[in-house]
Amino acid sequence: MKILVTGADGQLGRCLQDRLRMTAHDGLALNRSQLDITDRQSVEAAVVRFRPDVIVNAAAYTAVDRAESEPEVVRRINAEAVGYLAEAANKVGALLVQVSTDYVFDGRTIRPYRESDPVNPLNVYGASKLAGEECAAGANRYFVVRAAWLFSEYGNNFLKSMLKLADGRETLQVVVDQIGTPTYAGDLAVSIIRLAEAEAASGIYNYSGGRACSWFEFSQAIFACLGKLRPEWRLPEVLPVTAAEYSSVASRPAYTVLDDAKLRACLPQSTGDWELAIESLMPVLAE
Numbered sequence: 001m002k003i004l005v006t007g008a009d010g011q012l013g014r015c016l017q018d019r020l021r022m023t024a025h026d027g028l029a030l031n032r033s034q035l036d037i038t039d040r041q042s043v044e045a046a047v048v049r050f051r052p053d054v055i056v057n058a059a060a061y062t063a064v065d066r067a068e069s070e071p072e073v074v075r076r077i078n079a080e081a082v083g084y085l086a087e088a089a090n091k092v093g094a095l096l097v098q099v100s101t102d103y104v105f106d107g108r109t110i111r112p113y114r115e116s117d118p119v120n121p122l123n124v125y126g127a128s129k130l131a132g133e134e135c136a137a138g139a140n141r142y143f144v145v146r147a148a149w150l151f152s153e154y155g156n157n158f159l160k161s162m163l164k165l166a167d168g169r170e171t172l173q174v175v176v177d178q179i180g181t182p183t184y185a186g187d188l189a190v191s192i193i194r195l196a197e198a199e200a201a202s203g204i205y206n207y208s209g210g211r212a213c214s215w216f217e218f219s220q221a222i223f224a225c226l227g228k229l230r231p232e233w234r235l236p237e238v239l240p241v242t243a244a245e246y247s248s249v250a251s252r253p254a255y256t257v258l259d260d261a262k263l264r265a266c267l268p269q270s271t272g273d274w275e276l277a278i279e280s281l282m283p284v285l286a287e
């Protein structure tokens with residue numbers, strides 16, 4: 001299959017490129033300077049030129065706190081541009097894979113969210129991604145893959161922030177009352193490629209990166225893994241704080257575990273394993 005990846009320099013974009021190289025697919029990955037997805041004509045031209053079977057949109061505005069101060073920019077990238085990709089996909093008969101987020105939910109529940117559960121984003125980023133889901137549905141064939149708490153060896157993410165802060169800090173405060181599922185972007189990339197290969201029906205699919213936990217537990221797992229690898233390092237003590245005490249610019253949902261039963265029905269091995277992923281990334285990241 002011919003697979004076009006947008007947002008090629010992001011965490012997911014880079015993981016998709018790595019995983020696509022291990023397949024027989026003909027991949028074309030374009031970063032923001034090669035294809036700005038908010039430029040409708042450029043999107044159409046790139047898609048008509050390459051004639052992909054699948055377009056995976058890994059481009060997004062992902063700075064959740066900054067998004068609060070520039071909602072129009074966020075909406076153009078996370079929603080309007082997805083509409084341009086859907087139009088272009090329809091021109092060449094391609095499948096559009098749009099990646100979305102657990103932040104479409106308000107987190108006021110106690111059981112994992114199903115695809116059909118009511119949405120109610122609490123912040124500008126979540127609202128823009130929800131609008132993006134609606135724009136993706138303009139494609140004749142589409143998957144919206146919802147994922148949460150992405151990390152990888154690339155870009156900026158929670159795992160890499162923890163490793164940076166590990167150096168020289170006595171203590172570290174981490175939010176304990178937000179529960180979700182860390183997701184290794186490499187695991188997500190594999191499932192996106194497999195889903196594109198499968199004859200699945202258009203619609204929304206929740207992706208799960210493994211065991212649900214709080215940010216606090218995630219940080220503890222990271223430092224436990226680092227401690228095993230570098231016993232000589234003095235690591236910070238992680239102290240639990242509430243989201244209210246931490247007070248970030250954007251509100252975030254308290255509970256956004258995603259039920260991935262629908263995806264597992266198509267791809268039985270699709271659930272990721274973030275614990276395994278941090279173990280395998282740590283030797284490289286803790287150099």
Ligand SMILES: NC(=O)c1ccc[n+]([C@@H]2O[C@H](COP(=O)([O-])OP(=O)(O)OC[C@H]3O[C@@H](n4cnc5c(N)ncnc54)[C@H](OP(=O)(O)O)[C@@H]3O)[C@@H](O)[C@H]2O)c1
Pocket residue numbers: 006007008009010011012013031032035036037038057058059060061062077099100101102129147148149150151155156185
């Ligand atoms: N990160 C998370 O925790 C998380 C959680 C749930 C869902 N997701 C979703 O997962 C997907 C991948 O996220 P990620 O973590 O890989 O994001 P990322 O690392 O922030 O990468 C996004 C990429 O998109 C590019 N981009 C931004 N605007 C663009 C435009 N107009 N045209 C083309 N490219 C553009 C960015 O380029 P610049 O760097 O130059 O701006 C960046 O390279 C996104 O849809 C995101 O919403 C992420």
